[in-house]
Amino acid sequence: MTIAVPVADFLVLPPRPDSTAELLAESARRRGLAVEPLPSSAVPARLRRAVGGHLYGGPIFAGVVAADLDLALLEPADDWLARLPYEYTRRDITLTTLGEARWSRTPMFVKPPRDKTLTAGVYADGTRLPGNERYPAGTPVLVSEIVTFLVEYRLFVLDATVHAASRYATNGRLDPAPLDACAHRAAVLDFAAGLLDACADSLPSAVVVDVGLASNADRGDEHWAVVEANMAWFSTSYAANPDQVLDVVLRAAGPCHRLAPRDQAFTRPPTPAG
Known part of the structure; x- marks a missing residue:
């Protein structure tokens, strides 16, 4: 199920959109959003301070564009991974x-x-x-510490729940596949549920969390662990459902006036233009 947004909303894309941006653009158009690919980080006057803006793009582009569009960019704290309990990282x-x-x-x-x-x-x-x-x-x-991840998954999280997901690597090599087609689906969702229940207050409401099955050669065991957390508005979707990924991106980079109080601590300050 996708989440309805006001018809006045629009999605801004960077000058050189990648495959994820193109998939999100198609999804946005299907639900009635205008898609605005920009030739540079300069925002046209007709869009400046417009109501209902969202974006997908890199940090430099997003930091500049967000100032003109009055967007709130959600991202995890720099030390989030370092502060996680050892049971979720399994490494120092x-x-x-x-x-x-x-x-x-x-x-x-x-x-x-x-x-x-x-x-x-x-x-x-x-x-x-x-x-x-x-x-x-x-x-x-x-x-x-150096660890070996046997398989890695990308989770697009919305309100502390996995909203879209994809495998993206096997043995360190790119290997995208929808989560529903993966043998580890149940294990991934079980691990994610425990993690998100324990750490919901330390993450923004829309975020990407990567997890993986790690191998410890010294101990001869395998265990699930968090790889990292990232901004949803700058994360490759791989084989995840683009309609559901868009739900997370729209929340992660949306109008400041819609920012929930619990997300205020996770906003990136806009970069002044010029």
């Missing part, structure tokens, strides 16, 4: 800075908490991390 995770991580002399997995400017991956030690003007020492990063 620390939110630190790139400058601090460069001092490490042990292998580690490093990723930015939200923006994708730094390539996430395994680094032999801190000396292998980038160190130029594009990556200042104060850049926040999540540093964790």
Whole structure:
């Protein structure tokens, strides 16, 4: 079931829309929303401060466009993953800075908490991390133990419930499939239900959470764990139902006047134009 929206609503897309943006555009048109692909981050005067705007696009584009459209962009806190109970992560995770991580002399997995400017991956030690003007020492990063995920799933979450989902990787390789077609469907939903029940207040009402089946070679066991959380308005849908994904995106990047009080703590400040 999809969620009805006012007919005055419209969806703004970035200059170079990806496959997810194209699927969302088709879904938006089917339900009567206008779709507005922008040639740049400059918002036309006819849309500026218009009522009912939403967007899908990258953080830089979204930060600028949101200011002109008066949008509230929902995203998880940078330290959400690091604050999760161990039973949901099954590995030690620390939110630190790139400058601090460069001092490490042990292998580690490093990723930015939200923006994708730094390539996430395994680094032999801190000396292998980038160190130029594009990556200042104060850049926040999540540093964790190295784990192997056998299979990974993307969950589009709305009001602490899995609203749409897809497998996206197997053994580290892209392998999209609808959740309903996957053997792990019940296990994924069971793990997600426990996680979202325990952590509902620490996430925005519309968000993406990735989970996976991890393998620990030292202990010889397998267990479900959270991979990360991301902004729904900048997440690939893979094989998830685009109509249901759109429901989550519309809430995650919508008009400020519709922002629920419980989501105020999860809004990204808009980037001033110019």
